[in-house]
Amino acid sequence: MESCAIVVRSALPIGSNKGFNLEFGHYGDGVFIFARNTAFDNWTWNIFATGNKDIWYTMQLNVFKDPFQVVAQVFDENGTLLGSTSASDMKGFQS
16 A cells, blocks of 8 residues: 555544544655644644555554543554654644
8 A cells, every 4th residue: 555544533524624634655755644624724734754655554543632632653563663743733623
């Protein structure tokens, strides 16, 4: 697989723009991106790790309720952490 994403939305339908994505292979690049719709209602993203399309990776999302925070992590095939990022400014997820 060249690219993939974990997509989380605050409500249905899945086409809603309120949410966040953990992506690999964005437009063919070997990068891991955490993209999100912020509380200011605009999309922002950050590249937090790089990879190769011919290697297995584990992409992990941890979501915490109180205080609200999402942590995205990427591990290589040996379980070594390659990169991590976190955010708490997504619109529509705070309780």
